[in-house]
Structures are given as C-alpha cells and as structure tokens.
Amino acid sequence: MQTITIREALNQAIREELARDEKVFLMGEEVAAYQGAYKVTKGLLDEFGPKRVIDTPITELGFAGLGVGAAMVGLRPIVEFMTFNFSILATDQIINSAAKMLYMSGGQYKIPIVFRGPGGSAFQVSSQHSQAIESWYAYFPGIKVVMPSTAADAKGLLKSAIRDDDPVIFIEQERMYGNKGEVPDDPDFTIPLGVADIKREGKDVTIVARSLMVPLALKAAETLEQQGVSCEVIDPRTIRPLDIDTIVESVKKTNRVVLAEESHPFCGVNAEISTQIMERAFDYLDAPIKRVSGADVPMPYAKNLENLAVPNVDKIVAAVREVAYLD
Amino acid sequence: MSKQTAAPSSAAGAEEKSSAGVIDAPAEVDKKTLTRERDTAKAQQKSRLSGLDKETLVHLYRQMLLIRRFEEKAAEAYSAGKIGGFCHLYIGQEAVAVGALSAIRQDDYVLASYREHGHALAKGMSAESIMAELFGKATGCSKGKGGSMHMFDREVNLLGGHAIVGGQIPLATGTAFGSKYQGTDQVTLCFFGEAAVNQGAFHESLNMAQLWKLPCIYICENNQYGMGTSLERAMSLRDIAQKACAYEMASEFVDGMDVLAVREATQRAVERGRKDYLPTLLEVRTYRFMGHSMSDPGNYRTRAEIEKYQERDPIKLFSATLKEENISDDSELEQIDHEVREEVERAVRFADESPEPAPEELYTEIYANPIDPTRNRAQ
Numbered sequence: 083m084q085t086i087t088i089r090e091a092l093n094q095a096i097r098e099e100l101a102r103d104e105k106v107f108l109m110g111e112e113v114a115a116y117q118g119a120y121k122v123t124k125g126l127l128d129e130f131g132p133k134r135v136i137d138t139p140i141t142e143l144g145f146a147g148l149g150v151g152a153a154m155v156g157l158r159p160i161v162e163f164m165t166f167n168f169s170i171l172a173t174d175q176i177i178n179s180a181a182k183m184l185y186m187s188g189g190q191y192k193i194p195i196v197f198r199g200p201g202g203s204a205f206q207v208s209s210q211h212s213q214a215i216e217s218w219y220a221y222f223p224g225i226k227v228v229m230p231s232t233a234a235d236a237k238g239l240l241k242s243a244i245r246d247d248d249p250v251i252f253i254e255q256e257r258m259y260g261n262k263g264e265v266p267d268d269p270d271f272t273i274p275l276g277v278a279d280i281k282r283e284g285k286d287v288t289i290v291a292r293s294l295m296v297p298l299a300l301k302a303a304e305t306l307e308q309q310g311v312s313c314e315v316i317d318p319r320t321i322r323p324l325d326i327d328t329i330v331e332s333v334k335k336t337n338r339v340v341l342a343e344e345s346h347p348f349c350g351v352n353a354e355i356s357t358q359i360m361e362r363a364f365d366y367l368d369a370p371i372k373r374v375s376g377a378d379v380p381m382p383y384a385k386n387l388e389n390l391a392v393p394n395v396d397k398i399v400a401a402v403r404e405v406a407y408l409d
Numbered sequence: 410m411s412k413q414t415a416a417p418s419s420a421a422g423a424e425e426k427s428s429a430g431v432i433d434a435p436a437e438v439d440k441k442t443l444t445r446e447r448d449t450a451k452a453q454q455k456s457r458l459s460g461l462d463k464e465t466l467v468h469l470y471r472q473m474l475l476i477r478r479f480e481e482k483a484a485e486a487y488s489a490g491k492i493g494g495f496c497h498l499y500i501g502q503e504a505v506a507v508g509a510l511s512a513i514r515q516d517d518y519v520l521a522s523y524r525e526h527g528h529a530l531a532k533g534m535s536a537e538s539i540m541a542e543l544f545g546k547a548t549g550c551s552k553g554k555g556g557s558m559h560m561f562d563r564e565v566n567l568l569g570g571h572a573i574v575g576g577q578i579p580l581a582t583g584t585a586f587g588s589k590y591q592g593t594d595q596v597t598l599c600f601f602g603e604a605a606v607n608q609g610a611f612h613e614s615l616n617m618a619q620l621w622k623l624p625c626i627y628i629c630e631n632n633q634y635g636m637g638t639s640l641e642r643a644m645s646l647r648d649i650a651q652k653a654c655a656y657e658m659a660s661e662f663v664d665g666m667d668v669l670a671v672r673e674a675t676q677r678a679v680e681r682g683r684k685d686y687l688p689t690l691l692e693v694r695t696y697r698f699m700g701h702s703m704s705d706p707g708n709y710r711t712r713a714e715i716e717k718y719q720e721r722d723p724i725k726l727f728s729a730t731l732k733e734e735n736i737s738d739d740s741e742l743e744q745i746d747h748e749v750r751e752e753v754e755r756a757v758r759f760a761d762e763s764p765e766p767a768p769e770e771l772y773t774e775i776y777a778n779p780i781d782p783t784r785n786r787a788q
Contacts, residue, residue, distance in 0.1 A: 107590065133590070139620070144579050144613025151583020154568055155518065157590060174610075178573050179580060185774050187561035187569065188552030192777035223775050247777035276780035323780045 084267055088230070089259040091237035092122050092198075096160060098269050099244040100130050103158060106244060109136040109145055110162030110199070119164045120200060120259055146172035146197065150179045150249075153195045160244060166201035166253055167211050173218070180249040181224030194247045198240070200256035202294055202344050203392050209380035212388075214293075214345035219251040220322045220354075226275055227251045227321040231296035233263035235319055238273030246275060255294045278325035280332070284314035287402045288332040288339045290355060292318055295342040295374075295393065302398035311406055321351055329355065330362045337368040338405040342398055347375035369405040374398050443720045450667060450721060454730050457669035463736055469511055469668050470731060470742070473503040473724050475749040476527040479536055480699075482753045483526065483543060487703045491761070492543045496557050499527035501698035504723035505630050506531040508671025509598055509693075512679050518566045518584040520577040521600040523558035524697075525570035528600060532567045534560070536756035546763035553766040554774070574635075575601060575608030578627070582614040585625035589686050596624045596682035598675070603692075604635025606649055615690065619656040624682030626675065627690045630665065636701040637709045650692035658690055665695030666721045696721070 086094070099106050112119045114127040114137040127135045138145040142163065149159035163169045169176065180193045204212045220227045226248055230236040236254065243250040265271075281296060282303050291299035296317050303313035314332050318325055333339055339359060341352035356371045377391040403409050458466070480498045487496045499506070502524075510519065510531040521528040529539050534550060542549030543557055550562050558572040568584060571577035581599030588595040605611055606629060618625050629649050633640050640647050653660030659681060663674040671693055678689035696718035700707040707715075731737040 139613075139616060141613040141617065143610055144582070144617055147576070147579020147610065147614070148583040148586055148617060151520075151568075151580035151585075152587045152590070153583070154580065155584050155587035155591075157587050174573055174576060175579060178576060179571070183569075184777055186551060186555040186559040187563075188550070188554050189774035190551070190561050190563045191568065194777070226776075226780070274780075320780075 083264045085262055085264055086233055087259065088233045088236045088254065088261050088263070089120065089122055091233040091263075091265050092240055092254065093124060093126070094265075095237045095240035095244070096123065097126060097129065099241055100126065100134060105156060105158045106160065107134040107136065107157065108160045108162065109138050109149065111138055111140055111164045113137060113162050118162075120256070122254075122259070123162065142168050142171040143175060147175035147179060149195050150175055150183070150193055153193045154183065154191050158194045158244065160196045160198060163197060163199035165204075165211060165256065166199055166215055167213060169197065169199070170215070176219070176225070176249070176251070177222055181222045184248075185224060192247050193249045196240070196243045196250045196252050198243075198252035199254065200259070201253040202255045202257070203376070203381065204256040206383055206385060206388060208383040212381040214343070214376065216251070216253055216321055217345055217349055217351050220351055225249050225251055225322065227253070228275060228319065229253045229255075229293040229321060230319060231255075231258070231293055231317050233261065234265045235273060235279065235317075237265050238271055239275065239319060241272045242275050245272070250275070253293070257294060261297070273319070276320045276323045276325055278316055278318045278328035280314065280328070281317050282313065282315040284312040284336065286312045286336055286338065287406055288314045288316060288329070288336045289342060289398065289402065290316050290318065290329055290339065290352070291342040292321065294344055298393065298395050299342055299398055301395045302402065305395065305399050306402055311402060311408070313402060324355070324358070326355070326358045326362070330359065333359055333363045334366045337366050339367070339371045340374060340398065340401045340405055341371060342374040342393055344376045344392060346378050347373055348378060350375060369407065372401045372405045374401045443717060447720050447726070450664065450726060451730060453664070454667045454669055454726060455734060457667070457673060458730070458734060461669070465511070466731060466736055467741075467745070469507055469672070470724075470727055470737070471745050471749065472507045472531055473668060473727065474746060475536070475752065476503045476506065476530050477724055478746075478749045478753045479530060479539070479756070480526060482757060483540070484699070484703065486543070486757065492557065493545065494556055495523065496543070496703045497524040497701065498697070498699045498703070499524055501718065501722070502630055502632060502665065502695045503527055504668035504727070505628070505665045505671055505693050505695050506600070508668040509600075509628055509675040511672050512675035513596060513598060515565055517595050518568055518581070518588075518597040519600070520568045520581040520584065520597065521570055522574070522577060522602060522605070523570055523572040524602070525560055525600070526557070529560040529562070529567055529570075532562070533565045534562045534567060536752055537759040538562070540756035540760040541763050544760040544763070545765065546760055547766045547770070548759070548763040552770065554770070575605035575610040577601060578605065578608075578610045578614045581627075582618050582623060582625050585618065585623040585688070586621070588624055589622070594683045596626060596679050598626050598628055600628045600630060602635065603629055603631040603633065603640055603649055604638070604643065605629075606652065607644060615653070615656045615658060615688070618688040619658045622686045623688055624686045625688045626678040626682060627688065628675070629690065629692045631692055631694050632697045634697070634701065634709070637705065639709065648692075650690060653690040658688055660690040660692065663691050663693045665693035666723045666726060668723055668727055
C-alpha cells in the first residue's frame with residue numbers, strides 16, 4: 083500500500099494505461115508542456131512524448147469531436163477538460179456523437195473514450211467555474227458517468243474507464259485533488275465500473291453521497307455516532323449505470339435515507355435515486371427521503387455566500403436527525 | 410434538422426410548387442446564355458477525359474445514374490409512406506460524391522451529413538441495405554436504428570451520416586488523426602454543406618487539421634442553400650475556398666456539376682494527404698434540384714435559377730460528353746439505365762420484404778460493454 087493524493091493516483095492510472103496500451107493517448111488544454119492545469123498529467127509528456135500526450139488549442143468542441151472520431155477507428159483517447167465547465171462547449175460531440183454512435187450505427191461503431199477533468203464546486207471562482215453538471219451527462223443512455231471520492235477509487239476506476247469500450251465521463255472533484263489515501267501498489271489494480279462502495283457500515287440511517295460529499299458524510303457519521311445514531315455511508319462511485327441494488331439493500335436495513343450532493347436539487351442525480359428508492363423500497367421507508375443539495379442558485383463569489391451554497395457537515399447532520407425524528 | 414410537415418405528393422409535385430411560388434422570377438430564361446454556359450462546361454469536361462479508360466468513365470456514369478434513380482425511388486417511397494422522418498435527397502449533386510469517391514480506396518474513410526444516400530452508394534454499399542435502412546427494416550445498414558440520416562457500413566468505411574450540421578467535421582478530423590497516429594496512409598473525405606461552414610466545428614477542425622497535419626479532405630458541397638436560406642443571406646465571405654487561407658490550408662474551387670473536375674481535384678488532395686499528411690479544403694459548387702427535404706417545396710428559389718442548373722445537370726452533361734466523344738452511345742447508356750432501375754427495384758423489393766427490427770432490438774447496442782452491477786460486485 084502507498085499513501086498518495088488523488089492527483090497522484092490519477093496520474094499513476096493514466097501513466098500505467100499509456101504504458102499498457104499504445105492505442106491510448108491523452109489530449110487536452112495544457113496537459114503536456116504545462117504539466118496539466120492541476121498537475122494531474124505531470125511528467126507524462128517527458129515519459130511518452132508529444133505523439134501520445136498532446137496539447138490542444140482552446141477548442142473544446144473540436145478536440146472532443148476529434149477524440150470521438152479517433153475512437154471510431156480504433157484508438158482509445160483520454161480527453162481532458164481543464165474543468166468540466168468547459169465541456170459544456172463540447173456537449174454536441176459528447177451527447178450527439180459519442181453517446182449515440184453505437185446505437186445509431188446498428189452496433190458497428192463503439193466509442194472507447196474517456197472525458198475527464200475536475201468538476202463540482204471550486205474555491206471562489208464564481209458561477210461559470212464552479213458547478214456540478216453530472217446530471218446532464220447521466221441523463222443520456224450510451225454514456226457512463228464516474229465520480230470517485232478516494233485516491234484508491236480514483237486510480238482503480240480511471241483505469242477501468244480507460245479500458246472500457248464505451249464513452250465514460252470521469253468527473254474528479256477540484257477541491258479534492260490534494261486528499262490523501264491508501265492505494266494498492268499492484269499496477270493491475272482496478273475497480274469495476276457500476277459498483278457502489280459502502281464507505282461506512284451502519285444500521286439507523288443510510289447516507290448516499292458521491293464525490294466531495296463522501297468525506298463530509300463520513301464526518302457527519304462520526305458526529306452522529308456520538309449522538310447515538312449509526313449511519314451507513316454509500317458511495318455509488320458510478321452514477322450511470324447506477325448500482326441501485328446496493329442502495330436499496332441498505333435502505334431495507336436502515337429504513338431511513340439522506341441523499342447528499344453538490345449539484346442543484348432540480349433534476350439532480352439524487353432526484354433519480356430518490357425515485358428509484360420509492361419504486362423499489364417504499365414499504366421499507368420509515369420517513370420521507372431527505373435531500374441535501376447545493377443551493378438552487380448560480381455559485382456566488384463572496385466567501386460567505388459560497389459557504390452557504392455548498393452543502394456541509396452540519397447540513398448532513400441536521401438532515402439525518404430529521405429523518406430519524408430526533409429534533 | 411427541418412421541421413417535417415407534409416410531404417408533397419410526388420417528386421414532380423415539389424418542382425411544380427417551387428415554380429408556382431417563385432420569387433423574382435424573370436418572364437423568360439435567357440436560353441442563349443444557358444446554352445453557352447453548358448457548352449463551356451462540356452468543353453472543360455472533355456478536356457479532362459485524357460488518360461481515363463472507358464470502363465472508368467462508364468462506371469462513373471453508372472454510379473451517378475444509380476444515385477439519381479435511387480433517390481427518385483426514395484422520393485416515391487416516401488410519398489407512399491414507406492419512409493418516415495426526414496429524407497434529404499441528393500438529386501443534382503451526384504457528381505460530387507461519385508467524382509470524389511472515385512479518387513480514393515475502399516479503406517479510406519468517408520463521413521458525410523444527413524444528405525448521404527449518394528455517398529453511401531458511391532462508397533460501395535448495396536442499394537438493398539440503404540433502402541432497407543430507409544424503410545426502417547432489420548436488414549438496413551444500421552439495422553433500422555439510424556434511418557435516412559445515419560447510414561453506416563464498417564465493411565467499406567462509411568462512418569456515418571451525421572445529422573447535426575457540421576457535427577461530422579470534428580469526427581472526420583479525428584479519423585484522419587487516427588490514420589496518422591497509426592501510421593497508415595488512409596485519408597478521410599469529409600462531406601458537408603456550405604451552411605456547415607458557419608458552424609464553429611468547421612473552423613475548430615480546420616485549425617487543428619492544418620496545425621497537426623492531418624490527412625483530411627474537407628469537401629464543402631456548396632448547393633447555395635442552407636435549408637431555405639440562401640448563401641447570400643447567411644455568409645459574409647461567400648467564396649468558401651478562400652476561408653482555408655485563415656488556416657494556411659490548401660484549397661480549390663471545383664465545378665460540382667462535372668464529375669471529372671471533382672475527381673481530379675480530389676485526386677490532388679488525396680495525394681497531398683497520403684504523401685504529406687496534409688489536409689485540403691475543396692469548395693465544390695453544386696445545386697440540389699429538389700427541396701431541402703421531402704417536406705420542402707422550395708419556394709425560395711426562382712424558376713430561372715432552377716432551370717439554369719437543370720441545364721447543367723451533371724448526368725446530362727456527362728452523357729453528352731460520353732456520346733460526343735464516341736466513348737459510349739445511346740443504346741449502351743439506355744442499357745445502363747435499365748440495369749440501375751432494376752437494381753433499385755430489387756432494393757425496394759428487398760426493403761419491402763425485409764422484417765422490421767425485433768422489439769428486443771430496442772434495448773441492444775446502447776453500450777458495447779453493458780454493465781451488470783450484480784456480476785461486477787462479485788468480482
């Protein structure tokens with residue numbers, strides 16, 4: 083076991099997969115000479131050269147589509163968005179080309195591509211650089227959406243995403259790149275896509291959390307333990323396909339659910355999870371499902387307002403106490 | 410794409426309507442000018458015959474005629490309710506696909522827009538599989554999941570019809586990137602209409618292609634209308650080939666009504682692509698004789714304009730050249746017409762008799778690697 087940051091874990095995953103398969107290449111803004119805007123791709127240009135680690139112009143629609151075309155003829159591109167905010171420019175190629183190519187070609191053209199980069203809230207960069215848009219991508223059949231919360235998950239899931247034959251949206255959390263965790267040394271360590279992880283076992287309330295919300299949910303669970311409430315924290319890790327079975331099994335045990343996410347509540351992923359719990363475990367619920375979400379506002383700049391917009395430990399604790407009818 | 414309303418009762422109906430609703434129509438077309446222009450075009454085409462054997466020339470003729478007859482039949486089937494959705498016909502533009510595709514190998518890549526039946530035929534796909542796709546049948550080239558706008562055939566490297574204007578341009582840049590990355594000498598031909606030139610995707614792609622030296626040949630089929638909006642109303646600089654200057658890319662204007670002109674220009678571009686991994690922009694000036702799609706009567710064009718281009722019909726021009734140069738004669742060309750009509754009839758019968766996709770097909774081919782969480786949890 084090594085203890086490394088999420089940034090280093092992602093770097094290892096990309097390095098190992100570049101070394102493993104000649105068809106894998108990396109492209110994006112500042113990924114090569116600049117070593118990555120967030121240093122995730124540090125050292126890769128030196129090791130693999132400019133043919134396989136490619137700096138692009140600022141042309142998101144263009145290089146996203148170029149990646150999809152390259153995937154149509156057998157390559158396995160990793161396309162970095164400096165942040166997922168900029169992927170919005172590329173959505174035509176991600177949604178209309180990558181997600182639908184296999185289906186509308188009658189199964190002839192698969193698109194093995196990873197679109198990755200940081201997403202979610204960042205620190206005081208205001209509305210256009212600080213937002214969670216996973217629900218957009220998760221909406222579309224044909225795409226897989228992955229959001230790791232630990233260093234080990236980041237490495238194992240990214241390696242699986244690169245080896246996968248479908249388009250994968252891989253959203254890292256900008257605030258979490260420096261978070262450290264234990265990661266197996268084995269270069270063949272992978273984590274399968276589509277499998278939730280129980281980050282903490284408990285019996286009274288289930289908290290479903292992903293990405294930045296996972297460490298917050300775990301802290302909330304510690305606080306609540308001291309208050310006599312045992313929380314189970316489930317991290318779906320893959321948003322689409324969603325491992326709803328693991329969530330439902332937990333709900334059947336605890337009978338109470340809190341869903342935490344950074345994104346806006348309206349049409350968020352947790353709206354979907356909530357519905358699926360209702361459809362599959364309604365009779366097991368002892369309290370209405372409670373969501374903790376980012377504020378339904380564009381992200382503000384001012385520190386105090388930003389703090390109000392992003393969910394925190396206290397909000398999760400309060401939500402758990404509410405579904406447990408403690409207040 | 411366009412909002413589909415009602416289909417005209419027949420292909421001829423579409424033209425009648427366009428004549429009835431013409432704008433700025435002069436009382437009479439200047440026949441002398443038309444004849445002079447046609448004769449000039451013919452002289453130029455004849456000057457391009459040298460070095461081409463009869464077999465090649467007749468094959469080009471046959472392919473253009475196959476597309477014409479196929480599209481006429483598609484219009485008929487559309488009006489009869491056999492084909493649904495959108496149906497963008499290629500009639501008038503046949504020389505572009507046929508000329509360009511005659512300049513490449515089968516392992517070269519081709520991507521096109523939603524007006525791609527002609528490219529699919531010219532790339533070597535069977536009329537049966539294309540017609541069956543139009544009919545929404547399981548035997549269609551995309552198993553009935555793509556339809557008119559999404560023809561694909563891996564066997565001949567036809568990588569789609571794409572239905573967002575300009576969407577195929579970055580993709581084609583990517584297939585050219587793939588050729589260079591893998592060290593092959595395959596080139597990519599990317600077809601799009603002139604309206605796509607106003608999309609960001611066009612400019613982003615040409616910039617990358619020249620910057621990274623990618624063997625992509627961008628073929629702009631300038632038929633002068635983006636749906637009902639004329640080029641004059643939509644583009645500030647209308648000499649599209651000139652736009653390549655912005656990227657230091659090689660470019661040419663090409664007469665899209667002359668199959669040999671298109672072939673020659675494409676050959677020059679292909680050589681640049683194969684030898685030096687260099688891209689090219691070709692602006693091929695052509696005309697669609699029909700509306701934008703089957704629901705479009707084409708009221709935004711003048712009768713004079715349509716007649717002018719019908720005088721330049723690429724098939725009529727080429728048949729005249731072949732006959733006047735004693736390469737072929739009426740009986741041979743009639744025989745070819747007979748054969749392609751039979752081929753199209755067979756395609757219609759095949760499509761008609763083919764089964765619909767099985768209901769289970771709704772949920773297949775969404776993912777190449779469908780994930781079963783239960784199975785994965787056990788890992």
